[in-house]
Amino acid sequence: MTSALEFTGVEKRYGELAVLDGFELSVPRGEKLAIIGPSGSGKSTVLRIAMALEGIQRGRVELLGETLWDGAKRPPEKTLRRLRLHAGMVFQHFNLFPHMSALENVCCAPVDVLGVPRAQAQARGRELLEQVGLADKADSAPEQLSGGQKQRVAIARALAMEPAVMLFDEVTSALDPEMVGEVLNVLRDLAARSDMTMLLVTHEMQFAGEIADRIVFMDGGRVVEQGPPEQLLSQPSEPRTQAFLRSVLQPGRQAPAQD
């Protein structure tokens, strides 16, 4: 079986700045993968490229065995759109649609993009809101919701498209500390019950260790070290991984830059 995502020799630059440099990553289908690393290490860029929000300069990216990016060449808009349907993304800043209720946020894309009948999409939308613990907020406007609630709606919205690959981009970083737990609980539940491939860029080390099958540590646009959580988090072999984990797990000494 082909893998869910395959990055081969990927180079991504913003002008002179190389964000990804010879980046290699292979993600088997169904894997729950956590990507950690200091800010500016290119973690979020990996997700944005997989979501076809950004292109690359060199290398190759495959999504479910189909070529998404092949060097700097931009695939036709039609191909991009078709491939985007295989992936879903949850953003650090939620990006809910402010002119729609929570329920409309969840069922608009199935109706507008897939042509699902509205009644059916709404019924499914209510199920998904219930799954993230927000059945009673269906008619609320995003501005009436707390950060944690917004992010749970955003997760339901992405799930409504039934993507094979879900990309979570620092989904708890913009939340007040007391709301992080409710979002992590939803993700924990999702990881346990679904066979979706999940990629999580996160600063929550303990959580990553709990739900991930594998953790990848990135620095300077490359994978520095990877392995099962128990090994990578407790006995990292690379000095850079050791230094990063020390600074994250003992924030008093040398706090990592947050973005």
Added chain:
Amino acid sequence: MNFDWGYALETLPGLLSGLVITLQATVLGMLVALTLGLLLAVLRHAGGRWIGGAARHFIEFVRSTPLLIQLYFLFYVLPGLGVTLSPLVTGVLALGVHYAAYCAEVYRAGINSVPRGQWEAAASLGYPAGARWRRIILPQAIPPVIPALGNYLIAMFKDTPLLSAITVMEVLQVAKIAGAESFRYLEPLTLVGVMFLVLSLTASRLVRRLEARYGRQARPA
């Protein structure tokens, strides 16, 4: 010079029928300006190098030439190209296109105020370009700029007397003819001024109400 109330009353019916033409030109011109302006703004944003560039140059060109010259041009040159339109239609077209260029800039400000995350969320859900504009971007871009659009439409209303230059029987043209016949301009011109004053003030009040309703809507979610 005394204000002759009897004469003023005499000219009033003619002026009111002229005012109807003025209002027709305003409403029709508004429809052209609002739709063409939106089209130009979207093309400018999404049209890529060639079409987007063409839209940008068209907007620039229209905004940089006087409305009166555009009116004369359409009125005297189009017939030579085999396009014969009534003076009113020519006037509506000129007003509409002229103000479409200004409205396009207003829409553009609204479009630019939609955060990038909204585009990315729509893309990540697989929205094709057309539906992305219709369902996600424009519903957020337009409400905050409705008051600004309203102000341009009031400005356009106050520009409709220019149509008298191409023989449209709008309210100023009627007043000029009445004045020329009786050699009294004070009364008809005063009445025309009062009509514009009353209607503009009413419209401004309406725009302020729209401001209260839409002005503070652009909030990120």
